[in-house]
Amino acid sequence: MLDRDVLLREIGLSPIWRSREATNAATVSQTCVPHAKVESPEPLNTTQEHAPETPLFVTSASPTTESSADRAARIATLSWEALTSDIAACRACKLCETRTHTVPGVGNTSPEWMVIGEGPGEQEDKRGEPFVGRAGQLLDQMLAAAGKSRKESTYITNVVKCRPPGNRDPQTDEISACAPYLERQIALAQPKLLLALGKFAGETLLSTDATVAAMRASPGERSGVPVVVTYHPAYLLRSPREKAEAWSDLVAAKRLSESEAD
Numbered sequence: 001m002l003d004r005d006v007l008l009r010e011i012g013l014s015p016i017w018r019s020r021e022a023t024n025a026a027t028v029s030q031t032c033v034p035h036a037k038v039e040s041p042e043p044l045n046t047t048q049e050h051a052p053e054t055p056l057f058v059t060s061a062s063p064t065t066e067s068s069a070d071r072a073a074r075i076a077t078l079s080w081e082a083l084t085s086d087i088a089a090c091r092a093c094k095l096c097e098t099r100t101h102t103v104p105g106v107g108n109t110s111p112e113w114m115v116i117g118e119g120p121g122e123q124e125d126k127r128g129e130p131f132v133g134r135a136g137q138l139l140d141q142m143l144a145a146a147g148k149s150r151k152e153s154t155y156i157t158n159v160v161k162c163r164p165p166g167n168r169d170p171q172t173d174e175i176s177a178c179a180p181y182l183e184r185q186i187a188l189a190q191p192k193l194l195l196a197l198g199k200f201a202g203e204t205l206l207s208t209d210a211t212v213a214a215m216r217a218s219p220g221e222r223s224g225v226p227v228v229v230t231y232h233p234a235y236l237l238r239s240p241r242e243k244a245e246a247w248s249d250l251v252a253a254k255r256l257s258e259s260e261a262d
């Protein structure tokens with residue numbers, strides 16, 4: 001059972017700082033090289049592959065010669081390893097022009113929860129790993145309070161895998177271009193629960209333009225997987241009074257994922 005005091009202590013009052021390795025087998029850092037062959041990381045678990053159900057988006061036209069439909073169909077067949085390499089070489093939207101590293105994701109590739117944020121920030125872009133700054137530390141504390149960890153029970157990624165310049169919001173065409181990657185990650189990971197952090201992740205997973213408040217109020221589902229929307233940790237850093245609301249979202253997420261396991 002999730003203890004409210006424990007969680008509030010974890011996410012705000014008495015931080016528990018956990019060490020994190022600078023790299024992870026599920027993280028790849030590659031610079032933006034047009035259509036370059038990219039060295040792959042250590043092989044990942046690909047035993048749970050299956051084709052995705054309904055596309056998250058109809059993808060927009062890419063600057064490559066491959067049509068968006070062909071690209072989405074090709075990505076839908078990729079293994080974890082091939083997916084990571086494909087992201088590293090991707091130039092399907094303008095974010096490739098300004099990124100330092102692609103940020104595909106990190107964690108357990110057969111996770112209990114898949115945690116989905118908005119897009120890489122400055123530190124993430126430098127390191128090729130999602131949620132490594134202050135928001136990442138808060139996310140780790142939130143997950144710990146819910147009995148989850150970045151490396152063992154979750155896979156953490158973003159809606160877009162390259163940093164929007166100046167930490168601006170990702171644009172619709174960028175989200176659409178990157179959607180086949182997120183869709184394939186969900187299909188490969190087969191999590192028990194999708195935890196959407198903030199507006200863009202919620203909108204993408206639930207195919208809605210509802211407010212964060214509305215999405216938080218009624219958990220949805222994506223391809224049969226429960227989707228819980230909560231505040232982005234970066235927002236919680238700016239609005240710490242909302243941490244208690246985030247706690248209630250995590251309680252809902254924990255209940256839902258436990259019921260899925262029954």
Ligand code: SF4
Binds near residue numbers: 090091094096161
């Ligand atoms: S954000 Fe996604 S679609 Fe755009 S270049 Fe990066 S990996 Fe490709």
